[in-house]
Amino acid sequence: MIHESVVMGTDVSLGANTVIEENVVIGNNVKIGHNVTIKANTTIGNGVQINDLTILGKETSSNKKMARKPLKNTTPLIIEDDVKIGCSSVIYRNVLLKKGVFVGDLSSIRENVTVGEDSIIGRNVMVENNTTIGKRVTIQTGCYITADMEIEDEVFFGPCCSTSNDKYMGMGNFKHQGPIIRKGAKIGNNATLLPAVVIGENSIVGAGAVITKDVPANKTVVGNPGRLLN
Amino acid sequence: MIHESVVMGTDVSLGANTVIEENVVIGNNVKIGHNVTIKANTTIGNGVQINDLTILGKETSSNKKMARKPLKNTTPLIIEDDVKIGCSSVIYRNVLLKKGVFVGDLSSIRENVTVGEDSIIGRNVMVENNTTIGKRVTIQTGCYITADMEIEDEVFFGPCCSTSNDKYMGMGNFKHQGPIIRKGAKIGNNATLLPAVVIGENSIVGAGAVITKDVPANKTVVGNPGRLLN
Amino acid sequence: MIHESVVMGTDVSLGANTVIEENVVIGNNVKIGHNVTIKANTTIGNGVQINDLTILGKETSSNKKMARKPLKNTTPLIIEDDVKIGCSSVIYRNVLLKKGVFVGDLSSIRENVTVGEDSIIGRNVMVENNTTIGKRVTIQTGCYITADMEIEDEVFFGPCCSTSNDKYMGMGNFKHQGPIIRKGAKIGNNATLLPAVVIGENSIVGAGAVITKDVPANKTVVGNPGRLLN
Structure with missing residues (x-):
C-alpha cells in the first residue's frame, strides 16, 4: 500500500x-x-x-501515569x-x-x-528520547541508552550497558539528566551508569562496574561501586 | 484477513x-x-x-528439554x-x-x-508466566520479570533490572519462586534479584545491586552482595 | 508471495x-x-x-566503521x-x-x-556470529551471547547474562575471543563474563557476578570481581 x-x-x-x-x-x-x-x-x-x-x-504515545507527555x-x-x-x-x-x-x-x-x-x-x-549521539560512536548489542543523555564522538559502549536519568525513581517530576560520556570513552559490557554521571575523555569503565560518581579524563574505573584503578 | x-x-x-x-x-x-x-x-x-x-x-509452546509444559x-x-x-x-x-x-x-x-x-x-x-503485577506499577525499558513473581501496587523498576526464580538453575523440577516486591518499593537500574527474595514496602534497591536475601520495609540496599545503607 | x-x-x-x-x-x-x-x-x-x-x-550487513566485514x-x-x-x-x-x-x-x-x-x-x-552452542543447552531470556564463543553441552545460562569478546573495546583489529563454557556449567542471572574467560566443567557462576579470570572445574564463584566460594 x-x-x-x-x-x-x-x-x-x-x-x-x-x-x-x-x-x-x-x-x-x-x-x-x-x-x-x-x-x-x-x-x-x-x-x-x-x-x-x-x-x-x-x-510517540503515553498513558495517564506518565509524567512527561x-x-x-x-x-x-x-x-x-x-x-x-x-x-x-x-x-x-x-x-x-x-x-x-x-x-x-x-x-x-x-x-x-x-x-x-x-x-x-x-x-x-x-535509545530513549532527548539524547544526542556523536560521530563514529559504537553502541553494541543490547545496550540501554536513557533519555537526556549526551554521547560525544568516538565513544564505545560494550554490550548490555545500562544507564539511567532519574535519581528519584519516579517519585516526582524533577529534572531528569542522563550520563554524559566524553569523547573516546569506553564502557565495558553490562556496566551500570547512574543519573548525571560524567565519564571523562578517553576514560575506561570496566565490565560490570557500577558508576555512582564522575570519572575524570584518562582514568580506568572498575567494581561496585566503581573505584579508580590508576 | x-x-x-x-x-x-x-x-x-x-x-x-x-x-x-x-x-x-x-x-x-x-x-x-x-x-x-x-x-x-x-x-x-x-x-x-x-x-x-x-x-x-x-x-504457548515448548520443546522436550523444558520441565514445565x-x-x-x-x-x-x-x-x-x-x-x-x-x-x-x-x-x-x-x-x-x-x-x-x-x-x-x-x-x-x-x-x-x-x-x-x-x-x-x-x-x-x-514478562514470564504466572506473575501478577499490581496497579500503577512502572517497569522501565529492558527489564526482565521472571515467572512466579508478585509485584504489588506502585512498585517502580528502573531500566534493565533482572530477576530469577530457580535457585537450582535447571538441575531439577523443584518449586520455582520469583521475587516478591512489596508496595511502593523502587528497584534501581540493572539490579539483580535472586529467587524468592522479598523487597519490603517502600524499600529502595540501588542501581547495579545484587540482592541475595530479603530486604525489610523502608530500607535502602546497595552493592554486590547487597548491604543495608540505613 | x-x-x-x-x-x-x-x-x-x-x-x-x-x-x-x-x-x-x-x-x-x-x-x-x-x-x-x-x-x-x-x-x-x-x-x-x-x-x-x-x-x-x-x-549479514555492515557499515564502514565496522572492522569485520x-x-x-x-x-x-x-x-x-x-x-x-x-x-x-x-x-x-x-x-x-x-x-x-x-x-x-x-x-x-x-x-x-x-x-x-x-x-x-x-x-x-x-547470539553473535562464529559461536558454537552444544546439545541440551539452556540460554534463558534476555541473554547476550557474544561472537567467537564456545558453549559445551548441557550448559545453563540464567536470564540476562552478558558476555564479551574484545578486551581492547574497539581500539584495534586484534583477535577476538569470547568466553568458553565447559560442559554442565551454570551461569546465574545478569552475570558478566569478560573476554576469553574459561568456566570449568560443572562450575557455578553466581547471579550478578563479574568474571574476570578463568574458573576451575566444580567451583562456585560470586561477587564483583568474582571470587571462589569453595
Whole structure:
C-alpha cells in the first residue's frame, strides 16, 4: 500500500506487503524489505537500506501515569544517505540519522534523538528520547541508552550497558539528566551508569562496574561501586 | 484477513495486512495498526490502541528439554478499555491487561499474567508466566520479570533490572519462586534479584545491586552482595 | 508471495502475507505463521514450527566503521526436524539449528553459528556470529551471547547474562575471543563474563557476578570481581 503522494527516486526496490504513508520522500538506490512500514512525512536519502518488518516514523504515545507527555507537531524522521537499518526495528518521528549510520535488528530509537555520521546502534539497543549521539560512536548489542543523555564522538559502549536519568525513581517530576560520556570513552559490557554521571575523555569503565560518581579524563574505573584503578 | 466471526464495534480503524482470527471481539474507538495479528478468541475493550506488527493472543509452546509444559485450554487474552500497546510486541493467551495499561514496543508478556490498572510495561520488557503485577506499577525499558513473581501496587523498576526464580538453575523440577516486591518499593537500574527474595514496602534497591536475601520495609540496599545503607 | 521454485512437503500450513523466496525447501508437517519471511535457499526439515513475523535466512550487513566485514557466499540457513521458532525473531544465513531446538520470540542468531540438539534459545536472546552452542543447552531470556564463543553441552545460562569478546573495546583489529563454557556449567542471572574467560566443567557462576579470570572445574564463584566460594 503506497500512498499516491509518495515521491520516489530511481532504482528503489520494494519488498512485499510494504506500507508507505502520505508525503514520504525516498531517494535513489534505496532498498526496502518486506512488510516495512514507513509513516507519513518521513524523508529517506540515497543509498539507504531498510530491512524487513521495520517501522519508520512512529508517533510517540503515553498513558495517564506518565509524567512527561509526548511532544506534538514534531519534525518528521530524517534518514540521510547510506544509512542501513536492520529487521524489526522501530524508529520514531523527530529522529535524525546522519550519513552512514548503521542500526541493527530489533532495536528502537525514540523521538528527539540525533545519531552522528557512521555511528553504530547495535541489535536490540533501545535509545530513549532527548539524547544526542556523536560521530563514529559504537553502541553494541543490547545496550540501554536513557533519555537526556549526551554521547560525544568516538565513544564505545560494550554490550548490555545500562544507564539511567532519574535519581528519584519516579517519585516526582524533577529534572531528569542522563550520563554524559566524553569523547573516546569506553564502557565495558553490562556496566551500570547512574543519573548525571560524567565519564571523562578517553576514560575506561570496566565490565560490570557500577558508576555512582564522575570519572575524570584518562582514568580506568572498575567494581561496585566503581573505584579508580590508576 | 478478517475472519467472518469477528465482532467489531463502531469507529474501529484497521491498518493494512491485518490478520484477525475467529471469535475475536473488538470494542468501540479502537485503532489497530498495520500488519497486526490478533489470534482467536481475544477480547479488546473500548478506546484501545494496538500499534503495527504486534501479535495478540499467542499460544504457548515448548520443546522436550523444558520441565514445565504449556497449559492447555487456557482462557483467551483480555484487553480492557484504554490500553495502549506498542509496535512489534507479543502478548500471549491467558493474559489480562486492565484498564489504562501501557505496553511499549518490542516487549512480550507470557501466559497466566495479570497487569493492574494504569501500569506501564516499558519497551523491550519480557514478562514470564504466572506473575501478577499490581496497579500503577512502572517497569522501565529492558527489564526482565521472571515467572512466579508478585509485584504489588506502585512498585517502580528502573531500566534493565533482572530477576530469577530457580535457585537450582535447571538441575531439577523443584518449586520455582520469583521475587516478591512489596508496595511502593523502587528497584534501581540493572539490579539483580535472586529467587524468592522479598523487597519490603517502600524499600529502595540501588542501581547495579545484587540482592541475595530479603530486604525489610523502608530500607535502602546497595552493592554486590547487597548491604543495608540505613 | 511464494516463489515458483519453492519445494514444499505435505501438510504444510501457511499464514497470511507470507513471503517465501527462491529455492527454499520445506519438509512435511510444517507450520508457518502470518507475515513470515523466508529468504532464498533456506532449508526447513519435517515437523518444524515458525511463528508469526519471523525472518529466516537474513544476509549479514555492515557499515564502514565496522572492522569485520560480512562473509560472502556463505551457506544458507538449515533448520533440522522438529525445531520451533517463536514470533518476531531474526535468524541469519549460515546458521544450523539441529533437531529439536527451541528459539523464543524476539530473538536473533547471527551467521556462522551452530545450535545443538534440543537446546533452548530463550526470548529476546541475541547470539553473535562464529559461536558454537552444544546439545541440551539452556540460554534463558534476555541473554547476550557474544561472537567467537564456545558453549559445551548441557550448559545453563540464567536470564540476562552478558558476555564479551574484545578486551581492547574497539581500539584495534586484534583477535577476538569470547568466553568458553565447559560442559554442565551454570551461569546465574545478569552475570558478566569478560573476554576469553574459561568456566570449568560443572562450575557455578553466581547471579550478578563479574568474571574476570578463568574458573576451575566444580567451583562456585560470586561477587564483583568474582571470587571462589569453595
